[in-house]
Amino acid sequence: MEKIPAPDLRREEKLKAFDRLLTIMDELRENCPWDKKQTFETLRHLTIEETYELSDAILEGDKDEIKEEVGDLMLHLVFYSRIGSETGSFDVADVIDALCEKLINRHPHIYGDVKAENEEVVKQNWEKIKLKEKGNKSVLGGVPKTLPALVKAIRIQDKARGVGFDWEEKQQVWEKVEEEMQEFKEEFNVSGEKEIDREKAQGEFGDLLFSLVNYARFIDIDPEEALERTNKKFIKRFQYLEQESAKEGKSLGEMTLAEMDEYWNRAKKL
Known part of the structure; x- marks a missing residue:
């Protein structure tokens, strides 16, 4: 028998927390000199940076850091919604309602009568529905x-x-x-x-x-993810090479490749 999720006992707390975030966002936008100046364009590169920071935290498996970075990214999404509301383009309710409608429409196996026996069928349905929604030619x-x-x-x-x-x-x-x-x-x-x-x-x-x-x-x-993990592994080993050779009074630029390989091989055993 399929396990049914327990009721969300913290729903009220979550709604209060989100309402608090919206209030703080309004206060910052209206009173903080930096927040007043931000636009979609000025926030864009910061949002990309925050996304990569969240990615790093996920790869490191640091739950506390993941929580913090999710919060930073959530702030950006609320910020964009606040900016949109100032021109009457959209507000956070419009964003969330549109998202809910999209999720319902793209999950006909949950909210309709379509059958989806596995993940692959779900993904295929998602792409077909998305193509139809957006009217893409490709x-x-x-x-x-x-x-x-x-x-x-x-x-x-x-x-x-x-x-x-x-x-x-x-x-x-x-x-x-x-x-x-x-x-x-x-x-x-x-x-x-x-x-x-x-x-x-x-x-x-x-x-x-x-x-x-x-x-x-x-x-x-x-x-x-595989390449990024290899990048991190290389950085860790190379920094070991730098630190350990420096302790012994050696400079990387003056060492032979064979000498550097000795430290590298040590780093691989850590």
Whole structure:
């Protein structure tokens, strides 16, 4: 028997907390010199920064930091709603009501009579409904142009899969990875000395990365998260190299690669 969630015993407290946030936002907008000056455009880059800070907290698994960053991001959403209300464009009620309607419309298996036996069907229904809602001529029309390239590749592939354009087996995807790797190797042999066509090399390397992102998706790995974890691992080990070599009176710029490798190998064991 499916477990039914317990009643939300803190609903009243949550509503009071949100009402308090709206009140504080109004007070800041009306009285704080900095808050008075903000616009959609000036907040945009700050919102992006806050989103990445939340992402960092999630990767670190720091629940307290996640809570704080969610709050910072929530402030921005309320801020945008307050700015919208000043021109009569929209207010926070409009934003939330529109969101609720969208969620209801895109979950016909919950609020309608559509059957969805698994997550994949839900995602396919979501993309089809979204395409119809927005009137996009392309399934890929909803992918933001300014997304980082790696994240964009993931979203492009997800959306294509949502309408059935995808490989059937992960082995097929891995064969594509090997094909792209071989093409890159044949075209730009690492042992050769001839000058390469940079534009062509860039294109082939992009194809290889795209195929690797595709395979990662098939084995349920988030490529963006995987690469960021590797970035963090490299930073940690490199900083160990810097600190430990400095303790022994050595300078990175004056050390041989073999000497640096000794510290690197130590860092790998930590």
